[in-house]
Amino acid sequence: MSSDDTFSPTTSLTLDGNEQGFATTKVDALLGWARKYSLFAYPFVTACCGMEYMAITSPRFDLARFGAEAPRFSPRQSDLLWVVGTISQRQGPVLKRIYEQMMEPKWVFAFGTCASSGGFYDNYTTVPGIDKIIPVDVYIPGCPPRPEAVLDGLMLLQDKIARNERRPGVVKPRIDPPEQVRELVRLRRSANDPAELASRLQGPAPTEPEPK
């Protein structure tokens, strides 16, 4: 460690090899910590939410940050079932079977309004929410949900895994504060006027010096 007395936060700590010590934890907490960063996903993608699922698994949103980027197309190798899209009555037995084939411990995402509640389908052919067939851990509403909402759901699931909590959770809708949205709109509109934009971003625009 440096001999400097003043505390400066760093992201890494250099060890010289003489330190000794131990950490204490509980087995459950250790297991939960390990499990929450190694979620192997089984994507059960049936409908238009699949587009949003593809966006989420793309590098822009980088699921690898959460250790959940690896899809497994065998239920026996996966522990997180993503049910993405509308489930018809005809698919009900398939979904149930896939869920039953997964190894414990296993978790389920209801991705989007249709998987969560049937969405606007209220008819003879649609399962009104997959929780009528299999247990769900995290509901992610949205039609389709924004990637940010899905990341919220993933972090919620990680939190639940770490706490060994099996009650279902719901991703709450996030609303941008209206004044912030209005400011963004003003900023966007002022982009057509460079002087206006500059004044918004950095104060008053520099004026040309008077010719002598």
Place this chain on the structure above:
Amino acid sequence: MSQLVLDKLKETFGAAILETHSEFGDDTAVVDPAKWKAIAQFLRDDPALDFDMPIDMCGVDYPNRLPRMEVVMHLYSLKKRHRVRLKARVGDEDMDGAELDSVVSIWAGFNWLEREVFDMSGVRFRGHPDLRRILMYPEFEGHPLQRTYPADRTQPLVSYRTEDEAGMPLNKLEPFGHDEGMPFGRLGPHPRAEDS
């Protein structure tokens, strides 16, 4: 040009063409169900008509009308670039006599469409090579696009979990209140039913 098809049909089949109209240029002929296949054959084989492409077929239920079920066939000619719509009305209140001759032997493309009409509306096609359900599962009872099919009747293949089994209410979950979110498909009475 648009009247050509209807004129020719009336000239050839006379009384079997029950009515015709050309709303917004869409030629439509309501025909005698007994002549359904003969007319289809004529539309394909006549060199001036030359309907070589099946577009669509569907069933429409008019519960207050007799015959109650209307089967609609859309045809297109790729060479002549004209269209025609044929309708045949079949079936009484109990769907007795809701039968038509299959046109699969004329246009193979109608195979799955006739299966769809059978599945959704319950019209049977005589001479169809494989008249099974195509969209719904074999265990399904009834035909969902008939007006007599109850709007709220579902036929799940796996029994639903009970609230005891789930250990939680399955009807509504936070953050949805009674007046929020979509009420559709939740178990229990429809929220709007309480208002009325």
